[in-house]
Amino acid sequence: MTDDHARVREFFAARAADWDSRFPDDGPAYRAAVAELRLRPGARVLDAGCGTGRALPALRDVVGPSGTVLGVDLTPAMLEAAVRAGRQSHGRLLLADVTRLPVRARTLDAVFGAGLIAHLPDPAENLRELARVVRPEGLLALFHPIGRAALAARQGRQITPDDLRAEDNLRPLLAGSGWRMTSYVDEDARFLALAVRQRP
Numbered sequence: 001m002t003d004d005h006a007r008v009r010e011f012f013a014a015r016a017a018d019w020d021s022r023f024p025d026d027g028p029a030y031r032a033a034v035a036e037l038r039l040r041p042g043a044r045v046l047d048a049g050c051g052t053g054r055a056l057p058a059l060r061d062v063v064g065p066s067g068t069v070l071g072v073d074l075t076p077a078m079l080e081a082a083v084r085a086g087r088q089s090h091g092r093l094l095l096a097d098v099t100r101l102p103v104r105a106r107t108l109d110a111v112f113g114a115g116l117i118a119h120l121p122d123p124a125e126n127l128r129e130l131a132r133v134v135r136p137e138g139l140l141a142l143f144h145p146i147g148r149a150a151l152a153a154r155q156g157r158q159i160t161p162d163d164l165r166a167e168d169n170l171r172p173l174l175a176g177s178g179w180r181m182t183s184y185v186d187e188d189a190r191f192l193a194l195a196v197r198q199r200p
């Protein structure tokens, strides 16, 4: 395990037990973001950095019983909290690293990543790994239940121009990693960037 991974685990292990109770009203925002992926019944979707699995019920609802929902996270405590919340009934939970996924190339229809990108050690390379597992024309959703400015205010900081999730930074980052950004919303109530897997 790298130092980056150890730091992520330590950070989220300390927050896992009360993660859901800190943000009890986020459910509708997750559902709305998942709906924008327009997944069909039977689709195969990865929740990358699924944490306590807050997106899994919405993902299962859209892909239905014939679909595949896989939740991957690096922090055991987050996955344990997911199990306690009953989220394993909505998808398979896997302790793994999204920067080296144990998933075959081009097998998924979409990746949903909530609150993930800021924690990736090498975003360009790591987004490329997400592209590897998605079929051409498959989708990526990078989501956060509040927008960048609101999140920065909550954390007592200000947004800087080099912010990875700024539209002018994110678009070329995605383009260099196999994705074409198709929509971008950054408002107080949510952050959502959607991208399509480019044909190699």
Ligand SMILES: C[S@@+](CC[C@H](N)C(=O)[O-])C[C@H]1O[C@@H](n2cnc3c(N)ncnc32)[C@H](O)[C@@H]1O
Binding pocket: 008, 009, 012, 048, 049, 050, 051, 052, 053, 054, 072, 073, 074, 075, 078, 096, 097, 098, 099, 113, 114, 115, 116, 119, 120
């Ligand atoms: C801000 S939390 C968001 C959790 C969940 N997606 C949600 O919206 O509630 C970020 C999550 O990403 C996970 N994570 C960070 N880096 C990861 C990696 N390289 N592989 C897998 N999970 C990772 C953390 O363990 C943590 O659970």
